[in-house]
Amino acid sequence: MTEQELPVVLRCNALALTRDRRPVLDDVHCDIRPGELTAVIGPNGAGKSSLLSVLAGLLPPSAGEVSLGVRALAGIPVAERARRCAFLPQQEVPAWSMAAQDLVALGLLPWGRAISRTAVRERVARALAQVDATELALRQVTHLSGGELRRVQLARLLVGDAPLLIADEPGAALDIRHQLQLMQTFRQQSDSGKTVVLALHDLGLAARYCDRLLLMQGGRLFAEGTPEQVLTPARVGEVYGIHSEFRWRDGRAEFIAGDLL
Numbered sequence: 001m002t003e004q005e006l007p008v009v010l011r012c013n014a015l016a017l018t019r020d021r022r023p024v025l026d027d028v029h030c031d032i033r034p035g036e037l038t039a040v041i042g043p044n045g046a047g048k049s050s051l052l053s054v055l056a057g058l059l060p061p062s063a064g065e066v067s068l069g070v071r072a073l074a075g076i077p078v079a080e081r082a083r084r085c086a087f088l089p090q091q092e093v094p095a096w097s098m099a100a101q102d103l104v105a106l107g108l109l110p111w112g113r114a115i116s117r118t119a120v121r122e123r124v125a126r127a128l129a130q131v132d133a134t135e136l137a138l139r140q141v142t143h144l145s146g147g148e149l150r151r152v153q154l155a156r157l158l159v160g161d162a163p164l165l166i167a168d169e170p171g172a173a174l175d176i177r178h179q180l181q182l183m184q185t186f187r188q189q190s191d192s193g194k195t196v197v198l199a200l201h202d203l204g205l206a207a208r209y210c211d212r213l214l215l216m217q218g219g220r221l222f223a224e225g226t227p228e229q230v231l232t233p234a235r236v237g238e239v240y241g242i243h244s245e246f247r248w249r250d251g252r253a254e255f256i257a258g259d260l261l
């Protein structure tokens with residue numbers, strides 16, 4: 001099978017987005033393939049969050065289209081879309097207080113009463129355990145630290161077992177151990193057949209864990225490919241204005257950020 005023939009979960013075709021009359025996405029074409037862990041990377045304001053929101057169906061594009069499988073994303077009913085695609089935005093402050101386990105259970109809302117109460121309890125407990133947050137189950141979400149709250153929100157992302165997971169800077173508030181644990185969880189999810197799309201600032205994590213990178217700059221897709229193909233010193237220099245090195249050590253991809261150019 002050639003690259004062009006590989007099946008695609010999400011396809012963006014000539015995508016454009018205008019916000020406050022400013023173009024923030026411009027002629028973006030990209031494919032998200034099943035079972036891959038893809039990171040959208042790029043400097044602040046490059047359009048990563050905007051792209052993820054369009055991919056999740058939360059922002060309608062100003063031009064172009066997104067398809068989920070063989071159907072136009074915009075034509076898929078909201079509840080069905082939510083069962084097929086779980087989304088975690090970059091920042092989300094709880095609007096009111098509730099126990100962490102109840103926040104996680106909200107991730108099962110798209111299934112309505114199709115899931116029994118016992119199954120809800122079991123799945124919530126499993127999702128909390130996946131992000132090392134079992135001990136937070138009964139805590140009020142408004143009383144959690146930033147990283148604790150993020151882990152609970154991640155459990156809500158995972159609890160529905162959706163085949164497509166989209167998360168915007170999922171590990172931004174997490175300590176280094178929980179960041180690594182989280183990336184391993186996303187890696188396991190994609191190894192078990194799920195499709196995962198993350199916006200990431202940490203290029204070391206992107207290089208180490210991801211199959212594919214989409215490098216954005218100024219609302220356009222600047223480069224895409226494997227971490228080794230995308231994170232060349234020349235590209236990183238042009239987009240981020242820093243020296244860098246990409247290398248393999250003990251079979252693991254490493255990205256090392258150097259000085260400013």
Ligand SMILES: Nc1ncnc2c1ncn2[C@@H]1O[C@H](COP(=O)(O)OP(=O)(O)OP(=O)(O)O)[C@@H](O)[C@H]1O
Binds near residue numbers: 019042043044
């Ligand atoms: N709600 C909004 N209304 C208007 N413009 C917005 C809005 N959100 C983002 N923008 C603009 O869209 C552009 C892309 O923003 P976006 O949040 O997608 O970038 P990003 O790559 O995710 O950035 P960061 O790394 O800082 O999170 C920026 O110029 C930003 O100012």
